[in-house]
Amino acid sequence: MAGNSDPLTPRAKLAVTAGKAVAAASRAAGRGSGSVIGGRVALKLDPDLLARLAQNLDCVLVSATNGKTTTTRLIAEALRAAGPVVSNALGANMPAGITSALAGGSEAKFGVIEVDEKYLAGVARDTDPKCIALLNLSRDQLDRAAETRMLAENWREGLAGSKAVIVANADDPLVVWAASSSPNVIWVAAGQMWKDDAWSCPSCGGVMQRPGDDWFCGECGFRRPTPSWALSGDHVLDPHGSAWPIHLQLPGRANKANAASSAAVAAVFGVPPQVALERMYQVQAVAGRYDVVQFEGRDLRLLLAKNPAGWLETFSLIDPPPTPVILSVNARGADGTDTSWLWDVDYTRLTGHPICVVGDRKLDLAVRLEVANQQFQVCENLDQAVQLCPPGRIEVIANYTAFQDLRRRVGN
Template sequence: MTDNKLPLRAKVATSVSKTAAALSRAAGRGDGSVIGGWIGLKIDPDLLAHLAAGRAIALISGTNGKTTTTRLTAAAMGVLGDVATNSLGANMPTGHTSALAKAGHTTYAVLEVDEHYLRQVVEATNPKVIALLNLSRDQLDRAKEVAMMAALWRDALRGVDTHIVANADDPMVTWAARDAASVTWVASGQRWHDDSWVCPECGAHIERDGDDWWCVAGDLRRPAPTWSVADGAVIDPAGVAHPVSLQLPGRVNVANAATALAVATQFGVRVTDALPRLSSVASIAGRYATVERDGRTIRLLLAKNPAGWLEAFDMAEDAPTLLSINARDPDGLDTSWLYDVDFSPLRGRRVLITGDRAMDLAVRLEVNAIPFEHVTSFDRALNAVPPGRLEVISNYTAFQDIRAELDRVN
């Protein structure tokens, strides 16, 4: 909806939202996406719906990979023109509202959505496409149990006239999406299986054989995917392999690119037009960033739950590796999830640990028989390793702490 078609209250709320966000940025208090949206919604509780009206919208949700897939999808859809997006990860309605207000009138929007808010955002934005990436355990002290989350998604999609792009390799996602009116299945992969051994429909065992999976008692099984990934290429529904050249590491990001392309084609984007735009996407809010400092090449990898740590270990090179763990509010206060992570891929590497909860991590590494060195700060970690490569894997606030330290020096 263009600004001149907005109701008066929505116009005022939009203006105040943009002003508040700009003041927050000017004061160095962040990008303003949360405070701007919060104030706008206080003035007009229906502001998100007003700003979404008239736009063709894609929503991206899941436990892991939302921010990256959102950025890739927005890049792919840039073929069509300007795309509004919450590319820095403010993925609740306040962030969506702020992103749409800041963008002004655009025909298209791609919004990352926290999995708990999917129903609310679907109702407000009437999206054309919803991409469902994965579901796994996350922030155990406040996040919902995985099967419960899948049930909430299933309810949110019931009766909605929206095309779904869903991960065929995740039984929880498949169950949530399988009754939707229109679904495109993507073989995105699922390295982490520990949250999907039991059928969410009947409680029976999920059996696996290679990429295939099925419920031993019911009719839930892996659907035939129309998009897949093989040897660094995305295979489209016609069976054509499109080599993908990404600046982002790991097979998981090729899979994220496949989902982005599957979404973009629903808006009429040709794969061949989108591919060059995907290759332009580099660091995502500092994730995967590589920084040179004091003769060391430092790469930052964010891992906030067991599934994310498994992928991070695959991406990290065989080099000294710093692990940093906090347990502040954005991370979740419960660190027991560390015992769900298999740290054995780190054997043979030099491992350093730091962060507010380094001792929790130390005990976990002892259990896994992984030798480590404790350092009390990121700066001391740098001084402890020789010139060369340093891989850094950390959860959310630890990641932000390290980014701030690197920004302060550079």
């Protein structure tokens, strides 16, 4: 828990210093933020460093397939009402990146940590969090990530008996199954647009019934728990039935859902919903996502979508036709090299939008759009795509490394 005694041994201090030096050298060489390489070096020198850095913090871990970077930012803003926060706000969410982030927050009271789904159980062991937020689980990077039910099982086993308060999405059966092994769960009705990974019961394999917003297994009785927090339109309902308005600069239903979960987390740390939700208004963009940038005389809105559930949410917030849409897909290491997920995305939702396609795997995407009966043009690069669009707003949707490429090109 939070306190002021120095938890760092001489070895740990050396590890922190060495990690920062390596990170600075990496930045100077133009190789990104350096947080991951710096964290790796620090953990090599002191394998227990993450646990040491966390022991003076009240930590919250945030994990999900989609929305964890944004939710981490929203929670961090809310908790700043109660004290200084250290967070891996740029999304370096494996142990090395997390260690790097915490090493920079010696004065902090709270640690707000985004965690890659595969590493959640281990990071929870190291950081002894006060709270863990579980937002959603859906298919992602099939060549790298485990199948979703296996991930849910890892969570379930790793969190069994955890002392942390688990704040979990009651509308995602995989999340509910994973969280149900924990003794202390706060359920949030945050909604779930993407349902294609939860048609069979994670508990027994039976067929899930989904009447309206409810869900249950007709065979074993596994069912949606009763939530104590809920997203209701533009408001968050708290456990007392009070409705608090959501003030966000971030677009879309998914971010309102992220805000509802964030308000529930903030309450665990004693920050009231009204204060938490008002502070979330400060967040305008998250690591470039949702930014509107001027480029070649047009206004480009940059949107990140890494998997089918993410693309579905993103399609729901773009401006209506005939707003042009530029799509960019890569399949590098950080994206996952398998593009079969493109066939799980419903591209008919783009009907009526002029579409331009760029990125390393533009031809894979072109074949998918052809089958979906969409009108599109394949372009060599972003510049050519933008020039084909009329002046005004353009929605640009890209997966992970394609998004980084775009940000570099537009100087964001």
